[in-house]
Amino acid sequence: MISTDTLKRLEFDKILDTVASYAHCDASHLGALSITPLAERQEIELRLGLVEEVRKLTRLGISLKLSEFEDLTPQVKAVRPTGAVISPLELQRFIPTLRVMGAIAAQLGFRTDIPLLLSQAGSITGFPDLLNPLEHTVNEEGEILDTASRLLADIRGRKKGLTARIKKRLEEIVRERHTAIFLQDDFITQRSGRWVIPVRMDSKGMVPGVVHDVSNSGETAFMEPLEIIGLANELENLVADERAEEIRIVRQICNWIREDAEQIQEQFEALVRLDILNCIATLSDKLKCETPVISATPAILLKSARHPILTLMGKEVVPLDLEIAAENRVMVVTGPNTGGKTIAIKSAGLLCVMALCGMPVPALPGTVLPLVGSILVDIGDEQSIEESLSTFSAHISKISSIIEEADQGALVLLDELGTGTEPGQGAAIACAVLKELQNQGALVVATTHLTEIIGFVQREQGMVNAAMAFDRDKLAPLYRLVVGEPGESHALEIASRYGLPERVVRFARGMIGTMEADFHALLRDLKEKRAQLEGALADMAEREEKVARAERNLVDRSEEAAQLVKDAKEKGYLEAQQIIWKAKRDVAALLEEAKREKTKTREAKEKLDQAANEVEKALEELHPEESVDPEKVAVGDVLFVKPLNCDATVLAIDTRAGKARVRAGSMEMEVQVASLLKPKGKEPKKVQKRREKQQAKEQEQAEPASTINLLGMRVEEAIGVLEPFLNHAALDRISELRIVHGKGTGALMKGVRSYLADHPLVASFRTGERFEGGDGVTVVTLR
Numbered sequence: 001m002i003s004t005d006t007l008k009r010l011e012f013d014k015i016l017d018t019v020a021s022y023a024h025c026d027a028s029h030l031g032a033l034s035i036t037p038l039a040e041r042q043e044i045e046l047r048l049g050l051v052e053e054v055r056k057l058t059r060l061g062i063s064l065k066l067s068e069f070e071d072l073t074p075q076v077k078a079v080r081p082t083g084a085v086i087s088p089l090e091l092q093r094f095i096p097t098l099r100v101m102g103a104i105a106a107q108l109g110f111r112t113d114i115p116l117l118l119s120q121a122g123s124i125t126g127f128p129d130l131l132n133p134l135e136h137t138v139n140e141e142g143e144i145l146d147t148a149s150r151l152l153a154d155i156r157g158r159k160k161g162l163t164a165r166i167k168k169r170l171e172e173i174v175r176e177r178h179t180a181i182f183l184q185d186d187f188i189t190q191r192s193g194r195w196v197i198p199v200r201m202d203s204k205g206m207v208p209g210v211v212h213d214v215s216n217s218g219e220t221a222f223m224e225p226l227e228i229i230g231l232a233n234e235l236e237n238l239v240a241d242e243r244a245e246e247i248r249i250v251r252q253i254c255n256w257i258r259e260d261a262e263q264i265q266e267q268f269e270a271l272v273r274l275d276i277l278n279c280i281a282t283l284s285d286k287l288k289c290e291t292p293v294i295s296a297t298p299a300i301l302l303k304s305a306r307h308p309i310l311t312l313m314g315k316e317v318v319p320l321d322l323e324i325a326a327e328n329r330v331m332v333v334t335g336p337n338t339g340g341k342t343i344a345i346k347s348a349g350l351l352c353v354m355a356l357c358g359m360p361v362p363a364l365p366g367t368v369l370p371l372v373g374s375i376l377v378d379i380g381d382e383q384s385i386e387e388s389l390s391t392f393s394a395h396i397s398k399i400s401s402i403i404e405e406a407d408q409g410a411l412v413l414l415d416e417l418g419t420g421t422e423p424g425q426g427a428a429i430a431c432a433v434l435k436e437l438q439n440q441g442a443l444v445v446a447t448t449h450l451t452e453i454i455g456f457v458q459r460e461q462g463m464v465n466a467a468m469a470f471d472r473d474k475l476a477p478l479y480r481l482v483v484g485e486p487g488e489s490h491a492l493e494i495a496s497r498y499g500l501p502e503r504v505v506r507f508a509r510g511m512i513g514t515m516e517a518d519f520h521a522l523l524r525d526l527k528e529k530r531a532q533l534e535g536a537l538a539d540m541a542e543r544e545e546k547v548a549r550a551e552r553n554l555v556d557r558s559e560e561a562a563q564l565v566k567d568a569k570e571k572g573y574l575e576a577q578q579i580i581w582k583a584k585r586d587v588a589a590l591l592e593e594a595k596r597e598k599t600k601t602r603e604a605k606e607k608l609d610q611a612a613n614e615v616e617k618a619l620e621e622l623h624p625e626e627s628v629d630p631e632k633v634a635v636g637d638v639l640f641v642k643p644l645n646c647d648a649t650v651l652a653i654d655t656r657a658g659k660a661r662v663r664a665g666s667m668e669m670e671v672q673v674a675s676l677l678k679p680k681g682k683e684p685k686k687v688q689k690r691r692e693k694q695q696a697k698e699q700e701q702a703e704p705a706s707t708i709n710l711l712g713m714r715v716e717e718a719i720g721v722l723e724p725f726l727n728h729a730a731l732d733r734i735s736e737l738r739i740v741h742g743k744g745t746g747a748l749m750k751g752v753r754s755y756l757a758d759h760p761l762v763a764s765f766r767t768g769e770r771f772e773g774g775d776g777v778t779v780v781t782l783r
Contacts, residue, residue: 002037002353002375009377010350014309015283015359022282024100027071027268028275035276037356041294041371046116047277047358048291053114054281055360064278065103069096072268076261085247085254089142094257095134101271102126121274124267130256137249144246152245159238166195166231173197173225182206184220193239194232196222280359287311289360292351292367298409298443300324300348301368307347308354308362320347322445322481328464330434330444332417332457333481335468341447342379344468344481345413348445349375352411370443373409376402392420399433408441417446418453427452438462560750567715567747630673633660640677644669647679707738715751722752730761730782737780740773753778 007013020032038044054064070093078086105126108118136147146153170188173179174197180186182203189196191213198220199207208226215222224232257264283289287308304319311317322344324331333341351361355369378398399414406412418430427450434457437444448454457463469480628639633653641648641662648664658673708725710718722739729737741748756762761782768777 001373002356006375006377007036007353009379010346010353010375011309012350012353014312015350015354018312019276019279019283022279024066024275025069025071025097025272027073028272028279031272031276032279035357035359037353038358039373041296044294044356044358044371047280048294048360049116050120050277051281051284051358051360052291053117054277055285057114058281058285062107064274065100065107066275066278067096067100067103069100069271070094072097072264076257076265076268079254079257080261082258084258085251087142088138088144088246088250091134091250091253092138092140092142095131095138097268097271098126098131098134100126101267102128102131104271104274117274117277120277121270124270124274127260127264127267130253130260133253133256137253144249148249149245152242152249155238155242155245159235159242162231162235162238166228166235169228169231170195170197170225173227179207189222191222193236194224195228196224199223284360287362289362290365290367291360292355292363292369294355295368295370297326298324298329298370298372298441299326299368300352300370300443300445301366302348302351303364303367305347305351305361305363305367307343308350310343311362318480320344320481321483322348322466323483324443324445324464328462329442330438330457330460330463331446331466331483332434332453332463333445333447333466333468334449334454340468340481342415345415345445345447346379349377349379349411349413370411371409372411372443373407374405375411375413376405376442377413377415378402379413379415392426395420396429403433403436403440406437406440406442410440410442412437412442412444412446414444414446417448418450419448423450424452426450427456431456434463435460556750557754560747560754563747564715564751567751571714571716628676628678630658630676633673633676638679640680641671642675642677643671647681650676706734706736707740709740710748710752711740711742713748715748718748718752719755722755726759726761726780726782735782737782738768738772739778739780740776741778742776749775749778756780 016033016035019035020029023029023032038047057064072094075086075090075093078084078090101124103126104121105124108114108121108124111118137145138148139145144152146156167188174183174186174188182199184198184200187198189198194212196212197207198215199209199222201214201219201221204211204221204223207223209223210226210229211221211223213222214220287306300322301324302320302322304321306317306319318340320343322331333344335341351363351367352369352372352375354361356372361367361369378395402412402414414433417433418426420426421429430446430448430450430453434444434446434453438460454465457465464484466481466483469482633639633650635650635653637650638647639650639662640646641664644662644664644667646664648662650660651663651668652661653673654660659670660673660676661668661670662676706729708722710721713721718741726737739752741752743749753765756765756778763781763783765778765780768774768779772779
């Protein structure tokens with residue numbers, strides 16, 4: 001349980017005031033002000049998830065369609081009794097709320113990416129069957145509209161026409177000569193709901209009619225002429241009919257509301273909850289908050305946390321990093337005055353409260369806050385975020401109550417521990433308090449200036465010192481928390497900076513005991529060693545990164561070498577294949593002449609066939625053949641034909657015989673469909689030779705002497721062409737060369753650049769600029 005006094009001392013009420021300012025209804029405004037820490041982790045994570053889904057919609061440019069709406073609770077309660085009727089003005093209050101409900105229902109109804117919001121607000125429908133008649137019944141002033149019913153519109157039409165007839169007749173009467181001489185004036189008016197004309201009191205007997213009123217002076221009688229009394233009575237009847245119809249309409253709508261009263265109240269409460277979630281999300285977006293991790297273990301990890309109130313005030317806030325692990329549950333923060341110690345512990349407490357309330361916190365992702373059962377604080381008075389005005393007795397009284405309430409699940413925040421009395425005794429009491437709270441299992445963050453407490457914490461297992469960083473050169477606080485080392489008050493330096501005479505400072509320095517001076521000197525040495533250690537760790541991290549880069553380079557070079565070996569094997573097998581094919585042709589040509597030695601010839605041919613099969617098998621392992629589905633082969637497809645050893649175009653297909661007619665260059669033949677594979681880009685030899693000659697001719701014409709085109713070549717072949725090119729370029733004193741190798745799989749580019757890296761003629765090389773060909777070109781500078 002976290003007390004109201006604790007929440008106020010941590011200034012959580014100011015956070016709630018800001019949250020409530022974004023509300024669209026009095027009910028959600030009060031609900032926002034009533035937000036309190038939740039006890040169950042599931043409830044906290046559910047609200048955090050709901051807020052995150054609202055913010056997710058906002059990031060998508062889809063803000064919730066919330067606008068000002070009314071609190072319907074009093075109206076729904078008033079209409080619940082059987083036969084109860086509320087005024088048209090009260091009915092009008094339903095309209096804005098039902099409109100907002102309808103807008104929310106239309107906005108959320110089709111979405112599937114916000115499951116938590118749909119579980120909370122998916123039941124909202126807006127009651128369109130009730131909203132439509134309400135919009136046609138009452139206006140913003142609570143008046144019944146003519147569109148409420150056809151009968152009402154008819155009655156009002158007749159009433160308007162009859163009123164016009166009465167006024168017209170009265171206007172004629174006041175203009176008639178035999179009547180005008182008895183009138184006080186020539187206007188017409190109403191008295192007691194009846195239309196009258198002003199007649200002089202001494203002449204009222206001369207005008208037939210009924211007197212309904214007399215002027216204050218007693219000189220004018222307001223008379224209803226006899227001849228319009230019938231019309232006026234008829235008008236009165238229409239007024240009564242109008243009133244009866246209005247009552248019937250209001251009663252009917254109240255009955256409809258009564259039938260859905262429970263569902264209306266439930267949906268209204270869901271809308272209020274949604275509005276409160278939107279308020280929290282709005283504040284979170286303004287403060288750039290992130291969802292914290294709620295930890296069941298007693299630990300705090302703040303990553304670049306910012307005090308939300310100071311941020312809302314527009315002040316520049318230095319981010320706070322703070323970590324309290326389960327093994328070190330007690331942290332004592334030291335440092336100079338105005339260094340930010342109190343802000344640090346108040347930030348930890350306030351962010352913990354926000355997290356327990358299911359609100360994102362102004363810190364980086366990965367921030368961890370504990371699921372504590374209570375937060376106990378002794379932090380100055382309520383008037384200032386920085387200074388403490390409490391007396392020693394007040395401190396002791398408060399600390400005593402904290403010790404009684406603290407347990408395993410408590411977070412304790414103590415400001416200026418041990419002050420207000422003689423330093424030695426104050427420090428002793430403070431150390432005893434810290435030890436007691438540690439034994440009770442509480443998480444403790446305290447601030448102090450007493451060096452005796454610092455020494456106790458440094459020696460004690462499970463406690464840790466922390467310091468607010470201070471710039472000794474500028475004598476200015478840095479507002480950065482450094483965990484693991486104690487701080488110094490720097491009181492003499494600050495006093496000197498703010499004008500205390502140097503002779504006074506010098507005398508005060510001489511009054512400080514040798515032991516304390518040694519202690520502060522030790523602190524300075526520790527800080528210097530810490531800085532050296534951090535520098536060494538940074539150097540080590542940089543060296544590890546260099547080693548990792550070197551290992552990655554070795555892996556890349558190994559892959560390149562493996563590719564080169566593979567390419568060399570392939571080239572060797574291809575050459576062997578060409579030799580075997582040539583030998584087979586020669587053997588076939590000599591078959592006729594070798595009839596007498598048929599046996600030897602057959603044996604030689606079988607050996608050649610066996611060698612060819614082995615070579616072809618090795619090539620297939622390097623480049624496995626990709627077969628095609630015979631049923632998907634179509635006329636016009638370009639496929640690889642095994643018997644031709646090149647790509648060919650399918651001209652016709654005989655499905656029954658499983659054969660296809662193909663054309664490769666100028667040659668046509670019939671082959672088995674099973675011998676067709678996926679295209680390999682191999683042309684018939686005659687076409688290939690003709691194309692290579694044409695390309696060579698075009699290259700000689702198009703390419704300048706400083707450019708070489710290696711496109712389509714394998715690595716070994718490309719290097720064989722590149723070597724003489726470099727030699728000729730060096731002899732011709734060409735300083736810069738352009739090697740075109742293309743992107744492809746990258747194997748050719750890697751092979752070429754690996755070769756250039758060790759070449760004695762190459763000074764440097766780089767990837768081509770965009771206008772030079774980009775990654776598909778390497779630009780070489782010769783020595």
